[in-house]
Amino acid sequence: MHIAVAAPSLTGRLHSTFALVSRLEIEGHKVTYLCSAEIAKKVHKQGFSYVEIPEINFYFDDSEQVVQYSLFARFKFHFMNLGKHYKRGKRILHLEEYKKIIIELNPDRIIIDVELHDIIFPALATKIPVILCHTWFSDKIDVKLPSIRTSIIPGQGFSGSKLGISLSWVKMRLMVYGRLWINKLTFNNYRREVFRKYAKEIGFSRNNLLLNTLPPLYSFNKLPILTLAMQEMEFPHTPANNLRYLGPMVFENRIGINSNLDTENRISKVLALKENSSKKLIYCSVSSFVKGDVSFLKKVIEAVSDEENWLLIMTLGGNINPELLGAIPENIFLFSWVPQLKVLEKSDCSINHAGINSINECLHFAVPILAYSGKFFDQNGNAARIAYQGMGLRGDKDMDTSETIRHNIVRILTEASFKSKMIEMNELYQEYRQREITPFLN
Structure with missing residues (x-):
């Protein structure tokens, strides 16, 4: 099987994928990284195959500079360019470029880090099976499971009671939606909106997208997700149906970029x-x-x-x-x-x-x-x-x-x-x- 892998530049997460890819190769699969020039240097140094893709634009804003201007200037820009935001956004985020690269590579499966929305949506457009991957514990909304952003331990004090956990989730959801509305009202929500419209364009139901605490923009409640964590470390709860535990991936043969x-x-x-x-x-x-x-x-x-x-x-x-x-x-x-x-x-x-x-x-x-x-x-x-x-x-x-x-x-x-x-x-x-x-x- 030919498997494409898209990983973020964060050192720990990248090292985890090195371990994952090594094991996939041992099992007889051909693996190709989809990565920017920055990551490609590290991937190449470890001896893995890759195809270079454009740098992901995490800090996208539609005007490319207007976010630095006054609120009135952003307001004026937004409404004077209402019909252009989506088309320009697709270009700035390289969505069609990523799609073309994936089609040309034509892997049998694509494993993508859950935060790389810029690659997830174009991959979904190709109809090639997509598997998401992360290193987090479960963040399912559950009265037995506090958010992984909190310090709450179930069963300890009021905060660890079912009511306390429920209230913490209400607070967390209010923070998520509060951040969303602040971004909308200050015209800093273009990236999220481009992804939402692109999902509609490619026929991906927006009912499958969740605003959540991790990752920052969307979570996916139907796509298969592999977590590089141990279920035995979790608080007791029933994980989401689309989450499976691969276990920690520690890459022992890393070549230190910073070593001397x-x-x-x-x-x-x-x-x-x-x-x-x-x-x-x-x-x-x-x-x-x-x-x-x-x-x-x-x-x-x-x-x-x-x-x-x-x-x-x-x-x-x-x-x-x-x-x-x-x-x-x-x-x-x-x-x-x-x-x-x-x-x-x-x-x-x-x-x-x-x-x-x-x-x-x-x-x-x-x-x-x-x-x-x-x-x-x-x-x-x-x-x-x-x-x-x-x-x-x-x-x-x-x-x-x-x-x-x-x-x-x-x-x-x-x-x-x-x-x-x-x-x-x-x-x-x-x-x-x-x-x-x-x-x-x-």
């Missing part, structure tokens, strides 16, 4: 120090945090600084200047980037922002998690599931003190239940890795 010899040597020295002593290694990965979280990082450093038997590796990404963190103790090592799998394999505790890819990589090595949600997208819901399942602890990056963080780390390192639960989850994860993917494509 100096970083590799420094990491090797820290890991050797860990191996040749009884010291515990804590890995703090907060590369998606922003400057506003410097205070949290300082608290983590303070929590670890006086513990001679602890080593801390902290990654900062490209968003945080190390000089803002002050003097760094000898048992703490800062990096802008590290080979994460190499570090996690030797770690005793992972402090992370509860991003699903970091969680899945902790599962890969059975590393207990201290989750400090970045409070974006699904991170609150992921942190709640970690705590609910006993895979670790969750804290509040804004409220917890350095002493609270230190206490949480002590618990992770000394209470055997967390490691035992991660080993149990790792065994389930290994079962997912042995499953054949092909049946999920039919």
